[in-house]
Amino acid sequence: MVMDFLTIVDLPPELRQAVTHYSLTAGQTLFQEGEVASAFFVVETGRIRLMRYTAEGRTVIFQSVEPGAGLAEVALISDQYSCTAIAEVDSSVIAYPKSNLIAALRQYPTLTESFIAMLIRSNEAMRTHLELRDIRAAHERVLQYLRHLVRLNNRRIIQFDRPMKDVAAELGLAPETFSRALSRLEQEGRITRLSGEIWVNESSAA
Amino acid sequence: MVMDFLTIVDLPPELRQAVTHYSLTAGQTLFQEGEVASAFFVVETGRIRLMRYTAEGRTVIFQSVEPGAGLAEVALISDQYSCTAIAEVDSSVIAYPKSNLIAALRQYPTLTESFIAMLIRSNEAMRTHLELRDIRAAHERVLQYLRHLVRLNNRRIIQFDRPMKDVAAELGLAPETFSRALSRLEQEGRITRLSGEIWVNESSAA
């Protein structure tokens, strides 16, 4: 499950004073690839999409960052953002100015530990994402993704709070293919759909 | 480029005493997914492949870890390895026992900083990998990968020290498709091949 960390960890006072809150409306850009990286962010509410543009203009979605997770860790070791961050829905984020955060990390071991833990979790999430992409058959990829969500939330019922086409994009599928994959899974009895909700019928092994 | 960090950082004496060196022959397993995670590793020489097995038995290669980079960071926050690590070629690794490493991180801020930097770099590498996978056309994916290598090594000439089929697998392509992609790129004049070496002819604009 998504764990909060810097949002609820007791921040040292000098860092708490330095942070800034941003409110973003759906579609608004937080930062662009290549811009000077001045801060590290944590999502409070909403959802922030990390993406890059390929040479041919396609967009690549790395992940959708949920509340409690961080983004732009790269600010700490580089002076440029390595991807673009856009709010998928109305969102709010906390900005930790680079220099203040580094100073605080030097001083507060507890803060450092939760920061490291967050990095490692983010790493694992990316691995899972990559694993999904290696499943070629669309319906199997979708099923694996649903199983993943089931594990995360500990409930067999999944309800998406965003358009299916966004979910499709996150899985690297065209909306049509995603739709067909769901239909097929339903026909095969592996999932059940009912007014926007999705049951996963299989045992959630692996 | 791949940066050494824990290998060359001056290790605190108590940590240096706790580390173990392992030598692996090609194909040997370092650890398996699900095993009790007792250590974090850094590759000294050779190359370690991180992979998972999907439900259908397919293998997913997350990345090939090069000398100087770390693996199994998850040991620090979990008690199970989340993937399997196998030596692609004869390799040697340094093992940092979990508890000793955590203790050392608590005590030595410099060590902590290079550790954090490594995590962030690893994160970025994964992003790049994911970005590649989103390029559908095989020849474009290959070209992007070659450009990436050019940037990393700062030389337009690429020479692989492993079978092409392994490279193909890392890109998520069948060996035949990879071969055809290279042929096509060569015909289009975007690369030049000469006895195992590959020139990238384009300007290396990101």
Next chain:
DNA sequence: CGCATAGTTGACTACGCTCAACCCTGGTGG
């Protein structure tokens, strides 16, 4: 009651995978 948008379904296309044959190299042994 339209209008816009998301989701679904159908038809067609394109491209990567699979299987198979062939080539080329390096190593081995006569």
Next chain:
DNA sequence: CCACCAGGGTTGAGCGTAGTCAACTATGCG
């Protein structure tokens, strides 16, 4: 020195499946 073999790499043919374009439906909102 050549014959043979094994493995990786290349090339060819056919298939399957995801993408694309298009039409249709359903839903929500003015």
